[in-house]
Amino acid sequence: MTTSHFAHLAHLATYNEWMNRKLYAAAAALPAERVHEDRGAFFGSIFGTLNHLVIADVIWLKRIAAGVPGGSGLTSLRCLDDVPRPASLDQRLCPDLPELDALRAKLDAAILAFSAEVTPAQLDGPLTWTSMKGVASTKRLGDVLLHVFNHQTHHRGQATTLFSQLGVDVGPTDLLLLLPDVA
Structure with missing residues (x-):
């Protein structure tokens, strides 16, 4: 793991939080019935899509x-000890948007703290887990984190489309906007 790779993790964690704040602000500006309205997306509604992203992060961070x-020593992830492991990828974790937003903020803070706490050796090392279907896997942690961030981007893209269909512009979404300029 190079210093550059380590910086990429911090950028992705920051981008992840930035985009989640934008989506939750857009959702909070809508009537609840619009947020929960089935719009034909993979997880139905805006709420369903945002909920799925929370589920995926809880699952991956617990894994x-x-x-x-050395993962049990990561203090950044201990804040999730009281969060139950979801039983399915579409389980409704919270009854409403404000509670889901609070859980999302907790997860984003954990991801930011984790990106500052995880070591290059851990990122280069293995992550072993068993999927929800009982399949055991071992992959390099740094590669799994790329999947986690890519998964977030994929479903946030779906959410921005759902907002667009309702006439809501969440604003610019490019990672490039958060990258520092260089001389």
Whole structure:
């Protein structure tokens, strides 16, 4: 793991939080019935899509805490000890948007703290877990984190489309906007 790769993790964690704040602000500006309205997306509604992203992060962060050598010592992930492991990818974790938003903010803070706490050796090392279907896997943690961030981007793209269909512009979404300029 190079210093450049380590910086990429911090950029992705920052981008992840930035985009989630934008989506939750857009959702909060809509009537609840519009947020929960089935719009034909993979997870139905805006709420369903945002909920799925929270589920995926809870699952992955719990896998990381349990499956990375030295992962139990990662204080950044201990804040999730009281969050139950979801039973399915579409389980409704919270009854409404404000509660989901609070859980999302907790996850984003954990991801930011984790990106500052995880070591290059851990990122280069294995993550072993068992999927929800019972399939055991071991992959390099740094590669799994790329999947986690890519998964977020994929479903946030779906959410921005759902907002667009309702006439809501969430604003610019490019990672490039958060990257520092260089001389």
